[in-house]
Amino acid sequence: MTVDAVEEPFRTQLTVRLRDGHTLLGVGLPEPCTFTSGNGVDILWMGPDEYLVLADPGRQIELETALRDEGAPAVVDVSAQRNVLRLTGSHARDVLAHGCSIDLDPSVSPPGTCVQTLFARTGIVLLVREDGFTILVRQSFAGYFTAWLADASLEYVS
Structure with missing residues (x-):
């Protein structure tokens, strides 16, 4: 995977x-x-x-x-406000590129970067880590977000 x-x-x-x-x-x-x-x-x-x-x-x-x-x-x-997900793997950056306008190239967004942005019309907080990404999404959008993320990931899952 x-x-x-x-x-x-x-x-x-x-x-x-x-x-x-x-x-x-x-x-x-x-x-x-x-x-x-x-x-x-x-x-x-x-x-x-x-x-x-x-x-x-x-x-x-x-x-x-x-x-x-x-x-x-x-x-x-505000612990109940957002759900937290970790996205890792060799194609994590590619999946995020499907719905996020932030340039996630490591030279532009190195580990330690934290931005608030839109992902597939959903407000998120995105943390760039050495081993992947941490994503905070409002709880009311979590179902939509995870379904969208699963769909965007299909081409990268073996």
Whole structure:
């Protein structure tokens, strides 16, 4: 199989608004259109003063408490808002190209890239990783998105 899509259910997702600072949870803040990782979390740049903390399931209370202790003025648990999928395999980039206008060539979108874009008319957050992609899609569009992704993958599955 040259394309593999795996759902990562129940991931912790916390929106953090922060005007000043250089780190969250001991991890450096990402530059625009990137994400940083460390200490068991990914921190995604979502806007000029907005970040999304992505972590393993069940860490909402622990991380929310830690963020408030660090002085984050606004922390909101949005874990139920988006479904998370991992797309890997030698043709993962090709499948995404069917529905996404972002240039995913590694020279343009290297690992560490994080963008909000449309995929087949569905808003997604796309993380480029060394071994593939992480895709966050609103829960209300998840069924449509996975059906579209499965259809786009057919030509690459043996």
